Amino acid sequence: MRQQRDGGQVGAVDPGRAEPTGKVLKKRAKTAGQPPGTLIHIGKRQMDSPVVTMMAYSDAGAVVRTISDLRECLPFRDEGRVVWVNIEGLHDTGLIAQAGEVFGIGALTLEDILHTGQRAKVEDFDSYLYTVLQMLEFSDNDVGVEREQLSIIVSDGLVVTFQEKPGDMFDAVRQRIENPGAKVRRFGADFLAYALIDAVVDHCLSILEEVENRIDRLEEGLLERYDRDTFESIYTLKRELIILRKSVWPLREVVGSLMRDDFKVIGKQVEPYLRDVYDHIILVIDTVEVFRDIVTGMQEAHLAAINNRMNEVMKFLTMIATIFMPLSFIAGLYGMNFHYIPGLEWRWGYFYVLGVMALIVLGMVRFYRSRQWF
Secondary structure (H helix, E strand, O other), X not given: OOOOOOOXXXXXXXXXXXXXXXXXXXXXXXXXXOOOOOOOOEOOOOEOOOEEEEEEEEOOEEEEEEEOOHHHHHHHHHOOOEEEEEEEOOOOHHHHHXXXXXXXXXXXXXXXXXXXXXXXXXXXXOOOEEEEEEEEEEOOXXXXXXXXXXXXXXXXXXXXXXXXXXXXXXXXXXHHHHOOOOHHHHOOHHHHHHHHXXXXXXXXXXXXXXXXXXXXXXXXXXXXXXXXXXXXXXXXXXHHHHHHHHHHHHHHHHHHHHHHOOOOOOOXXXXXXXXXXXXXXXXXXXXXXXXXXXXXXXXHHHHHHHHHHHHHHHHHHHHHHHHHHHHHHHHHHOOOOOOOOOXXXXXXXXXXXXXXXXXXXXXXXXXXXXXXXX
């Protein structure tokens, strides 16, 4: 699960209310009529106040600290170290504007950073490379897969990441940076960007493992339970897989573009690592497609089982109604109010009619059995 690091505070959100996480589009009414480059945050406020952390490293060592002013990291960059600035919380447009001023990020890029829910993409500018992708995580309150936009700015010796809320899957990357013998300490900012993207893709694989566990649990009792909860569980799982596919599929284009295109900030030594990430993305996409087919088959099997059960019930009721049709005819015939009906004065007439009815029932049941109707 996501671990909240020191300095991050979760915003004032009612823990008892689970907000739907499967929204495909986020409301953008606030941007209607605004000129391009207007800094307006679109999305849910996840924190009370943003948190900015910095990691500056080289072969000589690493420095980790929480900063209050983005200009504090500039001296470390001037020293030739690779500087990673991580900003958690996007609701403070003043901080985002300061990031654009300090790091030379364009207004249109800042607008995309604040407009959460972007499709994964990569854009090349004169002084930096902008990449946006979706980080995925199962929510703590079990309402499904949560998506969080991650924006990455890569320039010479600098990586700036923008996240919506505290906690991420980059703790392993941080530990590697703090390790003196780690490979990341010998490479530049492009290798750090690769490591972050690789961590996001690898975390998708762990999410798929949890999805597979859910599929196994549903399959165990699929043909035993025909209630609404089972159908809703299958439908929810299918929707989550659709969200997964929507978030992961564009990553293939992003990493493929990083591999093929000649970006100034991406060195040749990073390309083999990007190919490895590309292979992982293909694995994730193929697994999502397989799981979606399995869940679709489960949904169809569940509906078919319900229909078969209903058909069995209708067949049983039809046989009962068919058996009682001749009995109702006989009872109705002898229930007519005519004085001269044959057999009205018979001493054993009542028992005779009951016997005839019993023979009819036995004969029809035997006929049904011979046709293997039950």
